[in-house]
Amino acid sequence: MPAATVHVMAGVITDKRGRVLLARRGAGRELAGLWEFPGGKVEAGESPEAALARELAEELGIEVEVGAPVMVVPHRTPSRLLRLDVRRIHSWRGTPKGCEGQGLAWVQPEKLGRYDMPAPDLPVVAALLQPDHCLVTPLPVDDVAWLAALQAALDGGVRRVQLRLPGLEPARRDALRAQALACCSAAGAQAFVNGDPAFAREAGVGLHLPSAMLRMCRERPVGADQPLSASCHDEAELEHAQALGCDFAILGPVRPTASHPGQPGIGWDRFEQLRARSSLPLYAIGGLAPDDVATARGHGAQGIAAIRGLWPGAQA
Numbered sequence: 001m002p003a004a005t006v007h008v009m010a011g012v013i014t015d016k017r018g019r020v021l022l023a024r025r026g027a028g029r030e031l032a033g034l035w036e037f038p039g040g041k042v043e044a045g046e047s048p049e050a051a052l053a054r055e056l057a058e059e060l061g062i063e064v065e066v067g068a069p070v071m072v073v074p075h076r077t078p079s080r081l082l083r084l085d086v087r088r089i090h091s092w093r094g095t096p097k098g099c100e101g102q103g104l105a106w107v108q109p110e111k112l113g114r115y116d117m118p119a120p121d122l123p124v125v126a127a128l129l130q131p132d133h134c135l136v137t138p139l140p141v142d143d144v145a146w147l148a149a150l151q152a153a154l155d156g157g158v159r160r161v162q163l164r165l166p167g168l169e170p171a172r173r174d175a176l177r178a179q180a181l182a183c184c185s186a187a188g189a190q191a192f193v194n195g196d197p198a199f200a201r202e203a204g205v206g207l208h209l210p211s212a213m214l215r216m217c218r219e220r221p222v223g224a225d226q227p228l229s230a231s232c233h234d235e236a237e238l239e240h241a242q243a244l245g246c247d248f249a250i251l252g253p254v255r256p257t258a259s260h261p262g263q264p265g266i267g268w269d270r271f272e273q274l275r276a277r278s279s280l281p282l283y284a285i286g287g288l289a290p291d292d293v294a295t296a297r298g299h300g301a302q303g304i305a306a307i308r309g310l311w312p313g314a315q316a
């Protein structure tokens, strides 16, 4: 790793009621007063797991078993690149105490958003609370088959859907969109209409901004209570999406895809460089499928967005 990279391990410690332990950074330290996942820096020659176990013993007085990876968030500041490597901790010995005088709080996951946390923790909180995949619909050939496939995707657990129906004749599009929204709503899935702010406002549903439309938006195009997402390809678009208050962005294409022949993918290195300059939750898109979620999380993504990779019956 380059000299300016700081590798930090942090634990999502959950009790039997599912509450998560946060620690408050004490006065006089950098980011004092903010809440964080307990942990600290990896020392030279130390494995990540040993570092996390040591930090949690020093800071909380507990002996832990380090569990599954949650995600690795690269985060760039003017002076350094932080890699926040977050793991699950389900089992430990002892009772967590603020051994360094820091405040502790056991927090219900859905209330994590009320705590002021450092920027790199925002994608981690999103990863704990929100779906790790987002379906983007393909163009229908046969409307009945398309609705059946959408229903199968919802039955299979998809909970975020971007309804993308470009170029359809308006009456057909309106009928299909109404039925698709009803299916999403019945399944408890969040639906985002692609590129139609007026419709999203009127119907009170989520809106997804294609990047060209994102660049034209000077203010949030839907109400604060309506979900908003955007497609991004570079740092300027990510910044703009964040300024508009998007809930998340879709970034890619990571790999070349069947839907954009001839367009090279940006690859995971570039994905990470862009990830490191934004604190939005980011779905990686481009030739990805559910099998890629763990890899995506390892590069700081919320998960994957896909058309073919998440469409029942499609060839990935």
Ligand SMILES: Nc1nc2c([nH]c(=O)n2[C@@H]2O[C@H](COP(=O)(O)OP(=O)(O)OP(=O)(O)O)[C@@H](O)[C@H]2O)c(=O)[nH]1
Binding pocket: 008, 009, 010, 030, 031, 035, 036, 037, 038, 039, 040, 041, 042, 055, 082, 084, 118, 119, 120, 121
């Ligand atoms: N432990 C922890 N550190 C985080 C989180 N998010 C985040 O940006 N950081 C940053 O990661 C760095 C690691 O922090 P640390 O101060 O806990 O390191 P440490 O326990 O080894 O302490 P020390 O270096 O002060 O002795 C800090 O710059 C901190 O702001 C988080 O959720 N948990």
Ligand SMILES: [Mg+2]
Binding pocket: 038, 039, 040, 041, 055, 059
């Ligand atoms: Mg620490």
